[in-house]
Structures are given as structure tokens and as C-alpha cells.
Amino acid sequence: MTIKAQFDHSNCEDCPIRHRAVCARCDADELEELESIKYYRSFEAGQTIIWSGDQMNFVGSVVAGIASLTQTMEDGRTQMVGLLLPSDFVGRPGREVAPYDVQATTDVVMCCFRKKPFEELMATTPHIAHRLLQMTLDELDAAREWMLVLGRKTAREKIASLLSIIARRDASISQKGLAGPIVFDLPLTREAMADYLGLTLETVSRQISALKKEGVITLEGKRHVTIPDMGRLMEEAGDDSDGGFLV
Amino acid sequence: MTIKAQFDHSNCEDCPIRHRAVCARCDADELEELESIKYYRSFEAGQTIIWSGDQMNFVGSVVAGIASLTQTMEDGRTQMVGLLLPSDFVGRPGREVAPYDVQATTDVVMCCFRKKPFEELMATTPHIAHRLLQMTLDELDAAREWMLVLGRKTAREKIASLLSIIARRDASISQKGLAGPIVFDLPLTREAMADYLGLTLETVSRQISALKKEGVITLEGKRHVTIPDMGRLMEEAGDDSDGGFLV
DNA sequence: CGAGCACTTGATCGCTTTCAATAGCTGTGG
């Protein structure tokens, strides 16, 4: 049974992202309406979900896996501008053409709606519009956080920042605290990390090796990371470690 | 008569940002409600309008002048994360504490609302909530555009990108096209440009000198800029000059 | 006229990129 098939006949009540997605505020009636127009799609790691410049025929939520938004310059330089985790929304109501490439970084399952019906539903359902505003404001905050990382942090701080963000997200999903050591798998290749951080993949590799050599992180294989001391990592990220636990 | 005094007794119908601000979609009734709770505040260039971490007691729109959002690290490195032009909205409904410093880059006049009454009005006025969603999505696009600039462009391309954005905005406000030469005043100091672009002010100065020496721009004084050939500038910015005129 | 500020320009330093070689892993086919 494929991952997608697990979702195909499930209903919204049981959805793993039910409480975080664009539908989080919806009541039973509204959910029923959404249920009637939703459909699932799955994408393999590496696949492009939407091409920049394409007509956008659907919007939707990431249910499982990780997708990324990227921009590419004519000469091939690319910058990731968004990392889409489960519950994140893809697409912009009211816009015809996709402004960025959307790529599946891991295998991805999305809960989709054709754009027109969704827009109509949104116009009559303040709960959806309100939730979407909230999520967009959160994304804007995240984007501004990244502008500081991109503009002012050193390569080492950039890597530490990315690791600390992934660590915190994993801790929040798995409901474990940030007290003891944190263990997770990197969902990104070195190249994807470089694209996110505005670095080359060689620099990413070197900085990860350095953090490992100095005991800030431990690696098993290339992707399995242990962080013995979160406070230490956040110092390396240049963040105020006092504020970091508020998330 | 101060700039602020010009607005104090004006009504919304005559407001210069009436058609672009958060109130753009409001009908006469809604405007009347807003009118009853609005008040104007003015700030001098250099003044801090809101401190990061402060309680946010009001939200509002920039009516005249330019403000900036900035983040500062513990060691003093700062990154501008938003440039607020007339009609841009300040503040986040539903949030208690300001996440960024808001500073007046030039003299600024704002149309303010106490947060509580505004939030209540927003809950009952879909026109406002809808417009705010639209504006937030636009800001998110702008932030992502800047992530490409910060992460992947050279110093020269960064400067050219900033100039081209200011030039386009000025052309759109003054209703002149982008065909002939474009003339405008830089609203930012070299240091503010550096903070926006993730550079030092020396590098900003050097790159502006270089663009001037090569005839991409002309300078009278330090701030008055002429762009003889917008296509040329956009090439220097690393942008596809085909797409640039769609704005 | 001198202080203060925004800006420019020069010289040097160092971090990140670039170019290049190599290692480790996985899957394929002889």
C-alpha cells in the first residue's frame, strides 16, 4: 500500500495535520464541504510539483514529506525561499501563475483542491480565510528570520541556525522537550542546505565537519544527527539562547 | 503647518493612500467606522516607532515617508527585513509583542488605530481582513525576492536590484512609464542600504561609484539619481529584463 | 571656524568560493 493510498479514503477528522493546516478552524459543516472537493496527490523525492511560470490549477496542503520553494536566476544560481513542512499551504488564492518552483525534497503527499472551488469556498468561509491570514503572517515572520540569516550570519552560524530550526521542529512534532540530547535525520541534501543558506555545498560540508569535530553535533552516516547540547548549538547560531525556548 | 497637521482633520475619502491601504476595499459605512477610531502620529527621521519586544498597542498604515523593519543580533549586526512605503501596514493583529524594530527612515506620518478596536472591526469586516491577506501575501513575495538578492547576488547586483526597485516604485507612483530616463531621490542612507542588502556601507559606496563611473547611473549630489537606461540597470541586477516590465 | 555627519577612497586581510581530486554508497549488468 502506497503512502498516498493510506490517505485516499481517510476523512478529515483523522487527518494528521487537521489541527495545524488551513482547515484548522473549520467546524464540522465546513469540513464536510472541504471533504467533498479534496483529492490527494503524491510526488516522489526530486520531482517538481509546480514549475515557476505555470498556470496554478490547484492549491493544497502538504500532508506528509517536505517540499521546497526555489527561485532560479538565468545563469543557474538558485535560492530556496521556503521550506514546506506538513500542514504548510501551497498556492496563492487570487493568483494565476506560480511565482516559484515547488519541488518535492522527500516523497510528498498533498491534500489538494482545485483553485476555483477553493476560492469560492474561501469567500464564504471566514474560518478558512482567517486561518490562511494567520499562516501567511507566520510564513512572513519565518522569511524575515531567514533574511537575517542570509544577510548577516557567517557560514558556521548559518549551518547552526538551520540545524537548530530542524531540531526544534522535530522536538515540537515528537512532543519531546529540548532538555536532553536531540536526535533527528536531516531531510535535506548538502546541496539543498546550500541553496537554503546561500552557500556552496562544499562550504556546507566543511562547516558540518567542523561542528562535528568540535563536538557541537554528532553524526552517524551522513544524515543522522545528534545534538548533545541545544544551548551550545544556539550559541553557535548567534541566537540569544534565552529566547530560543519560547517556541 | 506640520505634515501631520495636514492630515489631522482630513477625512478618509481624500486620503492619498485610500486605494492602496488596508482600507482599500472598504465601503462608505466601513470607512466611517474606521474614521471614528483613527488618529494620526508623526515621527522624525531616525526615530524608533516601535521597539522589538515592546507591547504593541496600535496598528496602522504609513501615510507619508518611509519606515523600516530591522532585526539586530546581540553583537550589533543588523539586517533590514522590511521597507515600509506609503500604504504599507504596520503591526500584526493577534500578536502582543513586536518582533522587530520599526524605525522612521525619513519623516513619517502614520494613520493609527488602537489594536483592540481594530481587531474587533476586522472580525466583523471581511473587506479589511481580505485586503490584509492580500497585502501580507504581497509582502511575502517581496521578502522572498529579497532572499534571492541576499543569498545569491553579488554586491554589484544587490545595489542594482535596490536601485531598480526604488526606480520602479517611483515610476509607478508618479505614473510615468519606464521608457525614458528615470529620476528619483534615494530615500536611504548608504548605511541603510547596506543594512538592507547585507553589505557594509563601504561596499555600497564603492559599488555606487562603480555604476556611476560606467554610466549605468548618474548622480547629482549623493542622493539624486538618474537612470538613463532601465534595461541596462536590470541586466546589472541579474534580472531577466523581459519580465521586469510586467510590474 | 570647527564639530559632526554622510560619504568616498585606499590598503590589507580573511572567509567563502572555485576548481579539483577522492571516498563511500547504491544499483546494474556482465
Add this chain to the structure above:
DNA sequence: CCACAGCTATTGAAAGCGATCAAGTGCTCG
């Protein structure tokens, strides 16, 4: 079963770009 291709990642050496440190210009204002 092993050889080899293809991919991801690591590591080294050298180059280049922007930062840093420093001096000086031009302007405004008291």
C-alpha cells in the same frame, strides 16, 4: 560476484570578493 556508473559527500589548494581598518572629503549647522 565483482566491475563500473552515478550520485552524494568530503577534503585540499588557490583565488577572489567583500570586510575591515584607516584616512580624507564635502557638507551643514551651531
